[in-house]
Amino acid sequence: MNLLVIGDVVGAPGREALKRCLPLMRDRYQVQGCIANGENVAGGFGLTAQTAQELFENGVDFITSGNHIFDKREFAAYLDSSDRVIRPANYPSSAPGRGYGTFAVSGVTVGVLNLMGRTFMPPVDDPFRCADACLDVLRELTPIVVVDMHAEATSEKIALSRYVDGRASLVFGTHTHVQTADEHILPGGTAYISDVGMTGPSDGVIGMEQKAVLDRFLVGISERFSVQKEGPRQFCAIVVTLDTGTGKALEIKRIFQRGIA
16 A cells, blocks of 8 residues: 655644645555654644644544644644544543554554653653553554654654664654655664655755744844745655555655645
8 A cells, every 4th residue: 555644734824835835745646544643733833623623624534632732722622532533642541532542444453652752842641661662552453553743853763763663654754844865664664764854845944934933043032933825835755565464564755845836
């Protein structure tokens, strides 16, 4: 099967780029299932029931997240009830929502696990030991398990991929909003990329208006960051071909579409 993974979708520009590009990508690569990271979908910070539904209506099958998933407090109830939106599994168990789940496409069950790194990130539980426990559960349900490792440090993402090599079909990194060129398949059959990249505005700084970001660096204080609304958009994703019998990755391809009006 071919699985499409879309990088961090940022604000309205990201949703618009996804709506325009996703049908084309599904057709071009004969995609059966689609996962998107949605923690920045609603105004650049968090997710809402309305914006989650918009992604589903435009062809996304499952949504992962990260450290911004709780920015919209009213979304907690939706997280508790949804079986298609997850938060990092290594948040405390008392946090709203679930850290892993499954969805079915073309008669194939896909397991999805969301983890968050600890280096330069908010304090959470150990993602490595959390991965052990969650993978044991998911692999009882399906051989196809993909992992969104939402982390700042590339070394932590790579280490996690090596740790679960052979137990996960794919480990993809999110959070930095900058696509990396290190896609490959590990010896145990796990596909990997350090960061899928950002789907959203190309101008500004990682999707945000540049003035506030520059002020933060230059003077140490700034207004709240806002999504860059003007200018071209981009669409960042990967397509992974998976053996549905073994769960091993056969191919991984990186996608970066620039200049989307």
